[in-house]
Amino acid sequence: MKNLLISIVAILAFGTQFNAQEISPYIKIGTTTETIQQASEKIVAVLKENSFTVLGEYNPSNKSDLKVIAFTRNDIKNTVIKVKDRGALAAIYKIGLVKEGEKVIMSYTNPEYILRAYLGDHYTKYKNTLGAFSTDLRSALSSVGSEFEPFGGSVDADKLKKYHYKIMMPYFTDPIEIKEFSSFKEGLTTIEANLKAKKGNTKKVYELVYTSEEVAVFGVALQSNEDGEAYFLPKIGEAHAAALPYEIILQGKEATMLHGKYRLALHWPELTMGTFMTIMSTPGDIEDTLEQLCQ
Secondary structure: OHHHHHHHHHHHHHHHHHHOOEEOOEEEEEEEOOOHHHHHHHHHHHHHHOOOEEEEEEOHHHOOOEEEEEEEOHHHHHHHOOOOOOHHHHHOEEEEEEEEOOEEEEEEEOHHHHHHHHHOOHHHHOHHHHHHHHHHHHHHHOOOOOOOEEEOOOEEHHHHOOOOOOOOOOOOOOOEEEEEOOOHHHHHHHHHHHHHOOOOOEEEEEEEEEOOOOEEEEEEEEOOOOOOHHHHHHHHOHHHHHHOOEEEEEEOOEEEEOOHHHHHHHHOOOOOHHHHHHOOOHHHHHHHHHHHOOO
16 A cells, blocks of 8 residues: 555656656757858847837857847737836847857747746736747748747746746846936936946947836946946857847836846856856846946
């Protein structure tokens, strides 16, 4: 009887593990022998033809072998803003182009992964709308690739809404408060002016503003060779270029950012602690840089 009970428990445990849905942060579209510029132009055209809005493009680490295209669509943009706790961060998706040898690997941030992580319990409420976005994106990009294979590690779907890298590490709900302005208008004007001036060795990749809701998201290129993308990206993996750029979100009077120990780990979930330790200063460096944009 005792052995029978042990067997049943083992089977149930295995079944639970087997049925657990693992989700990866990126989807590989495919590879191409075209140049990054040619592939980028084709992807941008496809996105626009299928009602997606391209917000900006740039080369992470200032490398011509890396390219990111940031985009959104009205339905997802108008849905995620309903989630008051920084839901607007889930409005923007990125396509990453990485040259390896004679080929360019094309990928994009997996909407389901990001939405589950950033919307938390609200994900289920808006699942149908959000699912249509993901399906339509894949359909649109099928004209430039056919692989659509997940990669970049994986996280149990149910754990994404409360994801953290290790014990005592921050969650999505532990943002860093950068600055409180006197008004949304002051915050918007200040950050825009500093980005225009490229303060802190930064560059604006995109800006998404919800005027009536007083919310704005800024995608910021970290261009310092000493402590920016050129420093940390080669250490943790350029294949995940679509994780970038980093964001500032302004909600009302308050500007915040996701904690680096959360934001980087979420987009590189297979990082070992040893590798993470090689960029131990990076979360603080990013915070220091983004703070300059709010001064």
